[in-house]
Structure formats: C-alpha cells, structure tokens
Amino acid sequence: MKLATGILFTEKQIRQRVEELAHQIDADYRGKPLILCAILKGSIPFLADLMRRLTGDVRLALLEMKSQVDGVHANILFTSTMDLSGQHVLIVEDIVDTGITLDYLIKHLEVERTPASIRVAAFLDKPEARKLDVPVHYRGFTVPDKFVVGYGLDWQERYRNLPYITWVESE
Numbered sequence: 381m382k383l384a385t386g387i388l389f390t391e392k393q394i395r396q397r398v399e400e401l402a403h404q405i406d407a408d409y410r411g412k413p414l415i416l417c418a419i420l421k422g423s424i425p426f427l428a429d430l431m432r433r434l435t436g437d438v439r440l441a442l443l444e445m446k447s448q449v450d451g452v453h454a455n456i457l458f459t460s461t462m463d464l465s466g467q468h469v470l471i472v473e474d475i476v477d478t479g480i481t482l483d484y485l486i487k488h489l490e491v492e493r494t495p496a497s498i499r500v501a502a503f504l505d506k507p508e509a510r511k512l513d514v515p516v517h518y519r520g521f522t523v524p525d526k527f528v529v530g531y532g533l534d535w536q537e538r539y540r541n542l543p544y545i546t547w548v549e550s551e
C-alpha cells in the first residue's frame with residue numbers, strides 16, 4: 381500500500397468543519413452538562429480540536445475499542461470509570477465504517493452505564509461500507525469507500541500525524 385498523492389480534506393477545511401460542529405453541539409446542549417466519550421486512538425485530533433471549541437459544561441471520558449478481524453464483533457479494551465449514569469453522553473469517533481464498533485458501544489453504554497442520552501459525533505462517515513444501522517448525529521464529512529488516513533486515522537498505526545485527510549492505495 382502507498383499513500384495517495386491527492387488530499388480529500390485540507391487542514392483549513394477540517395478546521396472550518398470542526399468549528400461548525402462545535403457551534404451545533406454547543407447550541408444543542410446549551411444548559412446541559414455533557415460528557416464526551418472519545419474512542420482512542422483515532423479520535424484524538426478531532427477530540428482535541430472539538431473540545432477546545434465547546435463552551436459549555438464539558439467533561440471527558442476515554443475508552444479504547446478493538447474492531448475484531450472477523451468483521452462481526454467489537455470489544456472494549458478499557459474505559460474510564462467516570463459515572464455516566466443519568467448523564468448526557470456524546471461519543472466522539474474518528475470514522476463510522478461498517479458501524480459494528482459503534483453499534484456495540486451504544487448497546488453496551490445503554491445497558492451497563494445507563495446515561496440519560498447518547499449521541500454520536502463522527503469526524504468521518506463512510507456510508508457505502510455500512511453493515512449496521514447506527515445513528516450519526518454530528519458528522520464532519522462523508523467519504524467514499526477508500527481506506528482514509530490522517531488527522532488521527534491510521535493504516536497499520538501510521539499516518540495518524542498527517543494534518544489532512546488522504547487515503548492509501550495498492551501499489
């Protein structure tokens with residue numbers, strides 16, 4: 381695989397879009413304390429940019445998940461112990477692809493952590509790859525069915541550091 385020469389979303393486009401999402405989230409949660417529940421590691425740049433633009437009462441919980449290679453299951457590797465019961469939770473995710481990870485997490489949180497509400501902020505959405513119907517309330521950009529990297533997203537742990545979104549392609 382090699383890095384493509386094209387860019388899907390530039391730093392400037394990303395900055396503008398994250399700002400728009402933050403305004404929308406601020407408006408929707410006005411007066412309501414919010415817990416950002418960010419999925420490591422891919423969401424780190426998105427989380428950092430988004431949270432600094434939110435102006436309300438915001439707390440942060442982190443969790444790491446593994447999407448299984450069988451393409452059917454996901455599991456949680458670790459999660460913050462923060463009490464989510466009765467709280468408004470916004471899951472912060474890098475990309476929704478098949479939807480398997482998010483579907484598992486939402487069901488797990490609903491049953492095990494009983495929040496007042498759960499919404500999803502996904503920096504990228506790849507609808508063509510979807511296998512499970514999951515809600516995406518705040519979406520940065522929709523991407524084609526390519527393996528995209530940069531701004532936290534990796535290919536074999538590489539390219540997370542790119543400040544823009546590009547993709548990898550077969551050589």
Ligand code: IMP
Pocket residue numbers: 422447454473474475476477478479480481482526527528529533534535
């Ligand atoms: P899912 O298929 O929706 O369960 O996606 C699970 C995870 O796979 C995402 O949170 C990403 O970490 C990773 N992933 C899916 N598609 C891509 C991609 O195009 N580039 C990089 N990571 C991806």
